[in-house]
Amino acid sequence: MLEVDQSISDAVSQIDNKLHDAFLETLGLWCGSIVFTWHWWVNAGLSVLPWVLWVLVRKKESTHRLLLAGFVVLVLSSFLDMLGLNFGLWGYNSIVIPIIPPYIPWDFSIIPVTAMLFYQVKPKxxxxxxxxxxxxxxxxxxxxxxxxxxxxxxxAWRDYYSLPLIFAIYLAGHYFAGRKHFEKL
Structure with missing residues (x-):
């Protein structure tokens, strides 16, 4: 059996403890200052309402390929958002649920749904x-x-840094939105 270097194991354990402490601090802040504020309600709405809108206006025959394209957008934007947060380039001042990342309303709802609507409208x-x-x-x-x-x-971020990233994310999703063979998965 391979042995783990004890100093590495101890260091990882200390980091795990710091993460746990940070979560408990976040949970306390959320319970005491965030949940049910207007910021919280807006973020909760932004997590759900775009999907309701999309279900109502989507072209039903394109559902599968649009969802696939939206999933690609979701994965790419979430990955880049996670990187930006971890490197301290930006942050979010509100949390919908403390056990999920604060960018969920953006990357799991607003960005992919907006992209899917763009793919659907004026496809030519x-x-x-x-x-x-x-x-x-x-x-x-x-x-x-x-x-x-x-x-x-x-x-440590400027708005124009986002331009090529969002451009590339959109085009990656577009690749899948335009594939007719994904229509009937």
């Missing part, structure tokens, strides 16, 4: 143009507005 328009519009809106409208109302906290 050049995807690069749509990606540019999507990324301009995300970078220079959505981020600043949500920073202004206190949901998002830029630290």
């Amino acid at each position: 328009v050049n995807p690069y143009l749509k990606a540019l519009i999507f990324s301009l809106l995300g970078s220079f409208v959505v981020q600043p507005v949500f920073e202004w109302i206190g949901f998002y906290n830029r630290k």
Whole structure:
């Protein structure tokens, strides 16, 4: 049996303890200051309402491929958001549920649903143009507005850094949205 270096095991255990302590601190803050505030209600709504809208307006025959494209967008945006948070580039000032990451309303709802709606509306328009519009809106409208109302906290990040990332995320999802062979999975 392979042995684990005890100093590494101890260091990892200390980090685990710090993570646990940070979670308990977050839970206390959430229970005492966040849950049921207007920020919380807006974030909870942003987690659910885009999906309700999408279910109502989607083209039913395109559901599978749009969901696949939305899933690609969700995974990519969540991964990049996790990186940004872990590297201290930005943060979020509200938490919907303390056991899930604070970017869930954005990466699991707003971004993929908006992308799926873009894929569905005017499908013949050049995807690069749509990606540019999507990324301009995300970078220079959505981020600043949500920073202004206190949901998002830029630290070592500038809005224009997001432009090529959002552009690429949109195009990755578009690749799957345009594949007819994904229609009947």
